[in-house]
Amino acid sequence: VIYLITPTYTRLEQKAELTRLSHTLMLVKNIHWIVIEDSESQTDLVARFLKQTGLNYTHLNVPTPAEFKLNMDDPNWLKPRGVLQRNAGLEWLRRNTSPRRQPGVVYFADDDNTYSLKLFDEMRFTKKVSVWPVGLVGYLRYEKPIVQNGKVIAWFTYWKPNRPFPMDMAGFAINLQLLHDHPEAAFTNSVQRGYQESTLLSGLKISQDDLEPKANMCSEVLVWHTRTEKSKTRNEDNMIRKYGRGSDPRVEV
Amino acid sequence: VIYLITPTYTRLEQKAELTRLSHTLMLVKNIHWIVIEDSESQTDLVARFLKQTGLNYTHLNVPTPAEFKLNMDDPNWLKPRGVLQRNAGLEWLRRNTSPRRQPGVVYFADDDNTYSLKLFDEMRFTKKVSVWPVGLVGYLRYEKPIVQNGKVIAWFTYWKPNRPFPMDMAGFAINLQLLHDHPEAAFTNSVQRGYQESTLLSGLKISQDDLEPKANMCSEVLVWHTRTEKSKTRNEDNMIRKYGRGSDPRVEV
Ligand SMILES: O=c1ccn([C@@H]2O[C@H](COP(=O)(O)OP(=O)(O)O)[C@@H](O)[C@H]2O)c(=O)[nH]1
Ligand SMILES: O=c1ccn([C@@H]2O[C@H](COP(=O)(O)OP(=O)(O)O)[C@@H](O)[C@H]2O)c(=O)[nH]1
Ligand SMILES: [Mn+2]
Ligand SMILES: [Mn+2]
Numbered sequence: 122v123i124y125l126i127t128p129t130y131t132r133l134e135q136k137a138e139l140t141r142l143s144h145t146l147m148l149v150k151n152i153h154w155i156v157i158e159d160s161e162s163q164t165d166l167v168a169r170f171l172k173q174t175g176l177n178y179t180h181l182n183v184p185t186p187a188e189f190k191l192n193m194d195d196p197n198w199l200k201p202r203g204v205l206q207r208n209a210g211l212e213w214l215r216r217n218t219s220p221r222r223q224p225g226v227v228y229f230a231d232d233d234n235t236y237s238l239k240l241f242d243e244m245r246f247t248k249k250v251s252v253w254p255v256g257l258v259g260y261l262r263y264e265k266p267i268v269q270n271g272k273v274i275a276w277f278t279y280w281k282p283n284r285p286f287p288m289d290m291a292g293f294a295i296n297l298q299l300l301h302d303h304p305e306a307a308f309t310n311s312v313q314r315g316y317q318e319s320t321l322l323s324g325l326k327i328s329q330d331d332l333e334p335k336a337n338m339c340s341e342v343l344v345w346h347t348r349t350e351k352s353k354t355r356n357e358d359n360m361i362r363k364y365g366r367g368s369d370p371r372v373e374v
Numbered sequence: 375v376i377y378l379i380t381p382t383y384t385r386l387e388q389k390a391e392l393t394r395l396s397h398t399l400m401l402v403k404n405i406h407w408i409v410i411e412d413s414e415s416q417t418d419l420v421a422r423f424l425k426q427t428g429l430n431y432t433h434l435n436v437p438t439p440a441e442f443k444l445n446m447d448d449p450n451w452l453k454p455r456g457v458l459q460r461n462a463g464l465e466w467l468r469r470n471t472s473p474r475r476q477p478g479v480v481y482f483a484d485d486d487n488t489y490s491l492k493l494f495d496e497m498r499f500t501k502k503v504s505v506w507p508v509g510l511v512g513y514l515r516y517e518k519p520i521v522q523n524g525k526v527i528a529w530f531t532y533w534k535p536n537r538p539f540p541m542d543m544a545g546f547a548i549n550l551q552l553l554h555d556h557p558e559a560a561f562t563n564s565v566q567r568g569y570q571e572s573t574l575l576s577g578l579k580i581s582q583d584d585l586e587p588k589a590n591m592c593s594e595v596l597v598w599h600t601r602t603e604k605s606k607t608r609n610e611d612n613m614i615r616k617y618g619r620g621s622d623p624r625v626e627v
Contacts, residue, residue, distance in 0.1 A: 133515065134598070138488075138600075140489075141394045141488050144401055145394060147401060148400060235390040235394050257386060257605040260607055260608050261607055262610065262620075263625060279613050341625070341626075342627050345627070347602055349601070349602060350601040350603050352600075354515055360514070368530065372507070372515070372518075372593060373595065374509040374510065
């Protein structure tokens with residue numbers, strides 16, 4: 122089974138993002154989608170959405186504490202995003218799976234990225250941690266592990282290249298057994314920008330030598346760190362001013 | 375058959391966009407995807423991409439003339455987008471289909487929008503022109519036809535509400551027979567902003583009374599006018615300056 126851990130939060134584009142991600146997942150065999158809302162309670166929108174997909178899923182929620190939460194006008198990179206949500210996914214897996222009976226692979230699938238179907242074939246046979254290139258990230262066309270003789274020997278990345286694992290969350294998957302073997306491994310809101318991935322992998326006692334290069338020795342881009350434009354809705358106010366009413370709040374977008 | 379007309383153009387996010395759109399289409403029965411590149415010739419990237427999808431498709435191309443083409447820093451709305459490409463799709467349909475033998479419905483599916491699967495069920499039984507709400511468009515949560523007693527009587531829209539058909543390209547589908555009955559109907563680069571949809575529908579001799587409201591009398595949002603952020607790649611130059619080389623151009627993104 123491939124377990125997909127997807128943090129998500131309420132915003133105008135949320136249902137659209139989850140919709141297209143769900144279509145990708147409908148085409149992948151043997152998956153379990155763990156969707157964790159960044160909220161005080163589970164929303165009806167996400168609950169109804171997940172139900173109608175027909176996918177295997179688990180719906181969780183945990184709010185990001187106010188001090189770590191992005192404000193509307195903050196640049197996106199200012200604070201970590203999805204940290205407690207991904208940890209909630211990891212905890213759920215530790216409590217609800219037993220890899221000896223049912224082996225699994227865990228992947229962090231943000232709701233706004235784009236995934237090729239081939240990516241899931243590649244990650245399915247992860248022994249410890251598998252890695253591959255990620256497109257449209259780090260202000261580069263792609264970032265990727267550099268492979269020589271079947272081993273990761275360096276990283277193609279510009280930003281903070283000296284991190285232990287200078288790669289994006291979308292660039293690796295881990296064997297479920299590792300989570301059980303290292304029950305303390307987790308993400309944290311208290312590390313520097315860019316160190317989430319390294320924190321988790323260090324907690325799992327992974328070294329660079331353990332990494333399994335996929336996607337044809339890391340030569341193919343099979344996942345893209347796409348981001349969706351924030352929708353502007355300034356005409357809602359204009360509608361109210363001019364006609365006395367904006368859009369119907371009962372119409373779910 | 376549902377014929378989908380998708381204009382597309384070369385940019386960093388193109389393959390990602392086409393990838394997630396193709397996943398949606400793989401889940402829809404009985405479709406034919408007409409992909410028209412805005413280019414002098416068909417690119418290998420799109421040709422290879424389409425082939426590996428396994429979908430029924432036709433690959434066409436026609437360049438937008440320089441005078442109508444957006445420059446890198448132009449705001450998106452400055453010039454019409456996809457006009458000649460959609461017309462090429464319409465011409466292909468007129469030459470290569472015969473609706474009396476094989477009925478069809480035609481929908482304009484931009485490569486960056488998000489489509490629910492239910493949308494295709496709704497449009498499949500279009501007699502002349504069917505219509506429905508579009509989410510995240512017109513600086514509103516949604517725009518939509520207003521329906522009373524099963525008829526479109528007005529429009530929920532703020533921008534240029536007096537257009538004959540004040541709706542987005544994603545908000546309607548047409549019966550294939552209409553294209554054959556009105557061989558001159560087309561889009562054009564020479565109308566005001568916002569008048570593409572109205573120009574085509576007027577060319578098809580459609581009146582508001584002909585419109586068939588779908589999506590539960592236009593009360594459900596089943597398609598979203600999402601837009602993808604332009605990826606910045608300023609670290610490509612930094613890589614060259616610092617290490618003497620940027621990303622490998624042979625790695626397709
Ligand atoms: O306040 C937030 C912001 C983001 N996210 C989720 O965390 C992940 C990463 O966020 P985002 O895609 O905005 O960050 P990026 O990596 O694109 O900068 C996504 O699945 C979001 O839905 C969240 O749960 N709460
Ligand atoms: O120079 C261009 C710009 C856009 N498009 C295509 O035309 C459609 C509409 O463009 P876009 O989504 O950028 O416009 P929007 O409606 O989102 O403003 C999309 O399928 C694009 O791929 C094109 O063929 N050539
Ligand atoms: Mn993201
Ligand atoms: Mn668009």
